[in-house]
Amino acid sequence: MICFLLYLAALGLLGGTAATNQIFTSSGEMDITSCPITYYGQKYDKVYVAFESNTFSLCFNGSYQTGIKNDCIFMSGGTADRGGLSVFTKEIPAGSGVHRLLPNLSNAGKCINIIPLKDSQQSEIQQVELGNFGSQAILAIRTHSGYTNLDVEADAQVGGVSVFKQTYQAAETNVGVITDVSGCRLAGVVYKTNTTVSDLTTCTSVMCDFSGVATVVNDCGPMEQCQGDGSCVFKTMCTVTGSAVINIVGRVESVPDRCGYTLVGPSVIPGFKVLGVFQERRRKDVSFLERVILQLDSPNVQISLEQGGRVQLDEKLLKVNGSAQVVHGVELSRDHRGVTAQLSKSQYTIHVLFDGNTALIHMTGPSETAVQGLCGNSNTPLVQEKAAEHSAPGCGMEYAEAADSNINCNHTTDWCNLLKEAPFSACNEHIDPEPYMAACTHTLCKYPAVDGLKCQFLEAYVKACSLHSNVTVERWTTKTSCPAVPRASCQDRFCSDNEFCGERQVGYPHCLCRAIFASKYKSANAYGEPTECTKKSASVTMANCLLEDKSIDYSFLHLNDEACKAEMDELTHMVTFKFNSSNTCGTVVMANNSKIIYKNTIMRRNLSDSGMINRQSPVQIDFSCYYAQPEIKSLAIRLKHRAVMQEMTSGEWKYNLTMKAYSDAERNNVIQSDTYIQLDQNIWVEIETEGLDEKVVVVVMDSCWATDQPSPSGALRYDLITNGCANPADQTVKVEGNGLGTSNLFSFNSFQFTGSSADVYLHCKLELCVTQSNACAPICSQGARRRRSALAKYEDKNPALITMAWSN
Numbered sequence: 001m002i003c004f005l006l007y008l009a010a011l012g013l014l015g016g017t018a019a020t021n022q023i024f025t026s027s028g029e030m031d032i033t034s035c036p037i038t039y040y041g042q043k044y045d046k047v048y049v050a051f052e053s054n055t056f057s058l059c060f061n062g063s064y065q066t067g068i069k070n071d072c073i074f075m076s077g078g079t080a081d082r083g084g085l086s087v088f089t090k091e092i093p094a095g096s097g098v099h100r101l102l103p104n105l106s107n108a109g110k111c112i113n114i115i116p117l118k119d120s121q122q123s124e125i126q127q128v129e130l131g132n133f134g135s136q137a138i139l140a141i142r143t144h145s146g147y148t149n150l151d152v153e154a155d156a157q158v159g160g161v162s163v164f165k166q167t168y169q170a171a172e173t174n175v176g177v178i179t180d181v182s183g184c185r186l187a188g189v190v191y192k193t194n195t196t197v198s199d200l201t202t203c204t205s206v207m208c209d210f211s212g213v214a215t216v217v218n219d220c221g222p223m224e225q226c227q228g229d230g231s232c233v234f235k236t237m238c239t240v241t242g243s244a245v246i247n248i249v250g251r252v253e254s255v256p257d258r259c260g261y262t263l264v265g266p267s268v269i270p271g272f273k274v275l276g277v278f279q280e281r282r283r284k285d286v287s288f289l290e291r292v293i294l295q296l297d298s299p300n301v302q303i304s305l306e307q308g309g310r311v312q313l314d315e316k317l318l319k320v321n322g323s324a325q326v327v328h329g330v331e332l333s334r335d336h337r338g339v340t341a342q343l344s345k346s347q348y349t350i351h352v353l354f355d356g357n358t359a360l361i362h363m364t365g366p367s368e369t370a371v372q373g374l375c376g377n378s379n380t381p382l383v384q385e386k387a388a389e390h391s392a393p394g395c396g397m398e399y400a401e402a403a404d405s406n407i408n409c410n411h412t413t414d415w416c417n418l419l420k421e422a423p424f425s426a427c428n429e430h431i432d433p434e435p436y437m438a439a440c441t442h443t444l445c446k447y448p449a450v451d452g453l454k455c456q457f458l459e460a461y462v463k464a465c466s467l468h469s470n471v472t473v474e475r476w477t478t479k480t481s482c483p484a485v486p487r488a489s490c491q492d493r494f495c496s497d498n499e500f501c502g503e504r505q506v507g508y509p510h511c512l513c514r515a516i517f518a519s520k521y522k523s524a525n526a527y528g529e530p531t532e533c534t535k536k537s538a539s540v541t542m543a544n545c546l547l548e549d550k551s552i553d554y555s556f557l558h559l560n561d562e563a564c565k566a567e568m569d570e571l572t573h574m575v576t577f578k579f580n581s582s583n584t585c586g587t588v589v590m591a592n593n594s595k596i597i598y599k600n601t602i603m604r605r606n607l608s609d610s611g612m613i614n615r616q617s618p619v620q621i622d623f624s625c626y627y628a629q630p631e632i633k634s635l636a637i638r639l640k641h642r643a644v645m646q647e648m649t650s651g652e653w654k655y656n657l658t659m660k661a662y663s664d665a666e667r668n669n670v671i672q673s674d675t676y677i678q679l680d681q682n683i684w685v686e687i688e689t690e691g692l693d694e695k696v697v698v699v700v701m702d703s704c705w706a707t708d709q710p711s712p713s714g715a716l717r718y719d720l721i722t723n724g725c726a727n728p729a730d731q732t733v734k735v736e737g738n739g740l741g742t743s744n745l746f747s748f749n750s751f752q753f754t755g756s757s758a759d760v761y762l763h764c765k766l767e768l769c770v771t772q773s774n775a776c777a778p779i780c781s782q783g784a785r786r787r788r789s790a791l792a793k794y795e796d797k798n799p800a801l802i803t804m805a806w807s808n
Contacts, residue, residue, distance in 0.1 A: 025082040026051055027063065035087045035111035037130050037137045039071055040158050040183040040190050041212040047130075049115070051081050056117060058128065069160040073181075075141065076153045080117035080125045088112045092131075098138065102180050104194040106210040107134035126152070126173075135212040136182035136193060143173035156181055158190045184214035200230035221368040222377075223248055234348070234365035237431070237468040238263065238375030240276055241358040241460040242453070243287040244439030245374040248363075252435045253374050253382065254442060255287050256398050260390025261382070263292075265372025268363055269345045271297035274352060274373070275387050276359065281500045284399035284515045286447045290500070292354045293390060294330060294341055301328055305339045307356040307501050308493045336491075337463075353467065356490055356501065357452075358460045362467050399516075409445040415454065416440035418480065419461055423473050427465035436461045451502040455482035496573040499545050511573060513545035521546055528574065533625035536693045537580035538587075538598060540623040544573045552619055556605045560586025577602055577623075581693045589696050589770050596697055596768050599624040627655065627697060627768060655691030659764070659802050662686065665747070677806060680749045682732070687764065687802070688743040697768050698776050700724060700739040704746065704764040708753050712763040712803065720748050721764075724778030739769065739777035750806070761805045 022030050027050035036045040037060075044060040051057075057064045059072040092098060092109030099105050113130040124144055131138035143150050152173045156164040168177050182193040184206075191197055191208035198205045203219040203226030220232035227233055236248040240263060245253040255261060255278045264274040272295070279290040294303040304312040311318045311334070313327060324333040331342045338355030348365035361375060371377060374385050386396075418424060419433035419440075427433070440457035447453065458480060462473045477484045490501030495511035502512045521528060521543065527550075528542030547554055554566050554575045564585035566575045579585035579600055590597045602621040661671045662684040671677065689699055704721040707714035719727045726733035732749035752760055769776035 022085040023082075024049055024084065029063075030085045030115075032085070032087070032113050032130075035089070035113050035130075035132050037113065037132055038135050038212060039137055039181055040156075040163065041135075041185040041208075041214070042071065044071075047085075047113075049083065054078065056080065056126075056128075058115070058130075070157070071159065072157050073139065074153075074155040074157070075126075075128070076151070078125050078143075078147060078150050079119045081120060083115055083117045086114045088114055092133075098131075098178065101178055102138065104180055104182070104192070104210070105133060105136055105138070107136050109133045109138075125150075130181075133182070136180070136210065138178060139181045140176060140178045141168065141173055142176035143170060145174050148174065154179075158185070159188065161190075163190045163192075182212065184208035184212050186214035186216070198230070201228050202226055203230060203232055223363075223368050223371070232368075234363065234368050235468070236363050236371070237464055238361040238363075238371075239358065239436070239460055239464050240289050240292075240361070240375075241456060242289065242439060242443045242447075243278060244435075244442065245276075246435040246439060247375050247377060248371055249377045250432045250435045251377075252438050252442075254439075255374075255382070257396045258287055258392070259395040260293070260387040262373040262385045262387055263359075263375045264350065264361060264363070265376065266297075267370045267372045267376075268365070269343060269348050269350060272343060272345070272350070274350065274361060274375075275390055276374075277390050279500065280399075280515050281502065282450070282512070282515055283401055283447055284519070285401045286443065288500075289357065289359060292352060292359050294343070294352070296328055296330075299328060303327065303330055303332070303341065305341060305352070305354040305359075307490055307495060309334050309339055309356070309491045310494060311339055351467075353463070357456055358463070360460070360463055360467055404446070404448060407445060407448065409441075412444040412449075413441050416444065416457065419458065423476050423479065424458070424461065426473055427461065427469070427471055430469035430471055431461065431465045433461060436464075452483075455480065458482060496571065498543070499573060504548070510548060511545055513543060513549065517543075518546060518549075527621070531623045531625060535691055537578060538600075538623070538625040539576055539578035540602070540621075541574050541576045544568060544575050547575065552604075557602055557619060558605055559600050559602060560588070562605065581695050591768075591770055595626040595628050596770060597624050597626040598696075627692065655689055657766070657802060658688045658690070659804055660686050660688075661804065661806075667745075677750050679751065682747060683750055684745065684747040685762070685764075685804075686743065686745050687766065692742045692768070694742045696770060697742070698739055698771055699742050699744060700767050700769050700776055700778070701735070701744050701746070702765045702767055704762065706751075707761050707763065708759075710761055710803070710805070712761075714761075716753055718751075718753070720762075721746060725780035735780070759805045761803055763803045766802065 024030065027048070030047045030049060031045070032047055033045040036043055039060055042060070046060070048059045048063045049057065050064055054076060056075045057072055059070050061070045064070060064072055089111045094106065094108045096109070098109065110132045112132070115128040115130070116124050117126040117128065118124050125147060126144065127142050129140040131140065139156070141152055141154060143152060148170050150170050150173070151167060153167045154165070155162055163183070164179065164181070166179070180193065184191045184193070186206055191206055191214055193208055193210055193212070196205050196207045198219070205217045205219060207215045207217060209215070219230070220226050223234055223236040224232040225235035238248055239246040243255045245255065245263065247253065258279050260275055260277040262273055263276045266273055275293040275295060277290050277293065278287040280286065281288050291307070292305040294305070296302070301314055306312065311320045311332060318327065318332070320332050320334045320339060322333060322335050324331050329343055329345070333340050338353055341352045343350050348363070348369070351362040353360045363371065374382070416437045419437050420428065424433065436457055443457070444454065458476065459482065462476060465471050465473060476482070490509045493501050493509055493511065495501050498514055498517040499511040500514055501509050504510045504512065527546045528540070531538060531540045544554055554568065558565050559577055559579065564577070564579065564583070566577050568575050579587050585600060587598050587600045590599060600623060602619065602623070604619040663669045663671055663675065663681070665684060667684060667686060671683070677683070687699065687701065692699070701721055702724055703719065706718045706720065708716045720730065720733050721727065721735060724738050726735045726746070730748065734747045736745040738744050
């Protein structure tokens with residue numbers, strides 16, 4: 001017997017025990033359970049041995065067959081055709097002679113499988129040994145000293161591929177050779193123990209440690225990408241879609257409010273920031289990316305990328321098309337995908353693609369650099385990234401709304417998880433789908449799948465993969481029934497700040513009301529602001545998006561006069577109807593006990609000639625303004641004050657009522673507090689109004705009388721005017737222009753009550769009257785002095801009083 005035993009453990013002169021022999025002729029299956037072997041990282045407890053054409057094969061995955069991949073060791077065996085197997089159990093401590101011969105051998109030896117090879121005469125020709133060193137293994141070969149001309153060729157294969165091949169001279173094998181058959185396996189490739197293998201095409205290294213575990217090390221940083229030649233460049237991606245910001249390391253940040261935030265700070269390109277402004281849409285509690293702002297410090301300008309493919313430079317609208325144009329160093333272009341903006345500086349480039357819903361921010365450069373903002377990899381709190389200059393007052397208020405009972409979150413989750421399945425899986429090794437799935441589920445479990453939102457997250461993932469890794473996801477729209485040619489939403493459609501572009505019907509974009517803006521009107525069952533009444537005019541302003549929500553097309557609306565149509569503000573999309581004294585638009589003037597009312601109606605144009613059907617809702621919206629009749633008041637002001645004035649509040653309309661006394665017919669000399677008034681002196685009194693529409697309303701003095709007390713109902717009374725006409729018993733009383741306009745004049749001679757030196761109080765009862773063929777002016781005859789009555793429906797049932805007083 002050749003006493004080899006790993007060359008006596010490299011001349012350590014081992015002692016130990018051997019197990020019972022297993023014998024084979026030509027071929028056999030050997031049980032090595034008591035001394036299993038880990039062959040290049042794979043552990044085995046059986047070996048399959050065979051002789052064929054002077055070659056000895058020792059395989060681990062069944063008997064050797066040509067063309068079948070297997071883990072085998074092949075050796076030239078001379079004339080041997082049989083053999084056996086025994087197990088020698090003895091620990092070989094670390095640091096032994098074997099370990100010194102094989103420096104990569106780190107574990108202690110446990111046992112040795114001894115396989116002597118013999119010829120038909122039972123003469124030993126060779127001895128093969130497989131040593132168990134835990135997760136490592138040793139192969140030893142020795143040839144009998146009588147075979148001095150027998151060279152041995154050894155070939156260790158894994159999966160049918162040679163990983164170690166060596167020809168040993170007889171002089172070597174007569175003494176004995178030992179080699180390491182330890183290693184690691186990864187993706188079908190074998191790596192030897194304690195080695196590192198680099199792949200320049202992928203910028204990765206595989207490290208095989210002593211325990212047989214292979215570890216892949218990426219030679220590029222987390223924000224770098226391999227160039228295929230072993231070099232790395234800074235190349236990373238941030239995606240903002242809905243309220244989700246998927247940053248450069250795949251972390252998802254959800255924006256809970258409607259403020260502006262810094263997405264990319266100036267650390268990549270000094271003096272340049274990318275910001276995002278968020279707004280609500282159909283629900284108050286879910287925000288969406290509304291616009292992307294590129295802010296430059298030098299010069300101090302900002303470029304805003306908005307819905308509808310609009311681009312603004314500060315307040316100026318830019319015309320951007322497929323031909324790239326450079327604005328302050330930023331290259332701008334627009335196509336069916338959306339608006340693209342790109343800035344390159346100091347060897348770094350920031351590329352932004354915004355389609356009105358999703359922003360893809362791609363950053364490249366020569367080496368990895370820190371990225372600030374929500375897109376960065378820091379753990380900065382959300383509030384610290386808020387951009388105050390792009391955040392409206394109150395934008396941080398968060399709302400809570402009832403859950404939508406029509407949403408099935410389980411179905412939503414299944415939909416979002418499609419990103420892990422084919423054909424999206426073609427991108428999974430380039431872009432992690434998990435953050436996109438999380439953003440998709442978070443939004444669609446709360447917000448209805450409308451306005452293309454269901455496909456938005458899938459499309460964002462596909463675009464990110466294409467832009468970052470140049471990988472195309474084939475036929476994804478076929479699997480998901482999403483639009484075959486995704487287009488930027490609402491191209492060329494401008495919506496106001498209170499609107500967003502969405503779909504009332506699938507495929508038909510409209511400007512829809514934002515939830516917070518609409519709520520204040522919907523709660524009042526209104527279409528817009530209250531009627532605005534100003535001097536001699538009235539207007540009503542409504543939100544076009546609220547009208548459209550009820551299928552009302554403002555262009556078909558008019559007032560009582562069909563020529564009076566609405567005007568739309570191109571910036572706010574508010575619709576205004578108005579009339580005034582110059583253009584009444586068919587306004588109807590009415591009176592009741594307390595008001596003179598100007599009423600008009602917004603209605604839909606008659607479409608009877610447009611065909612047998614129509615899809616416009618019937619419309620009748622009344623709005624009005626009014627003058628309220630003055631409240632009855634006695635203002636006990638003595639004549640020493642030059643005038644009596646009171647402001648009359650008539651709902652939304654206001655007008656002033658003034659009474660003044662003069663000492664001359666031309667009304668040049670106002671009676672002052674120090675003016676001396678003699679008895680029987682002629683006094684002219686003028687009553688004026690300011691703020692009334694003289695084309696429709698006139699003032700009528702119904703009566704004027706004097707009392708010796710402040711109260712107009714005092715027991716001692718003297719009439720100057722009755723029923724709009726001068727008292728026929730007092731020839732000093734003259735009345736001019738009563739009921740003909742918005743001012744009146746009368747005169748009389750001063751007096752005092754007999755037997756009294758008290759103050760005299762003059763009271764006048766006034767009323768407003770709607771003109772109708774001069775019916776408001778009283779007709780006074782010399783004898784009867786009567787007043788023509790106005791139409792009953794215009795008669796004032798609630799007249800007003802104004803009072804002056806004088807002392808003798």
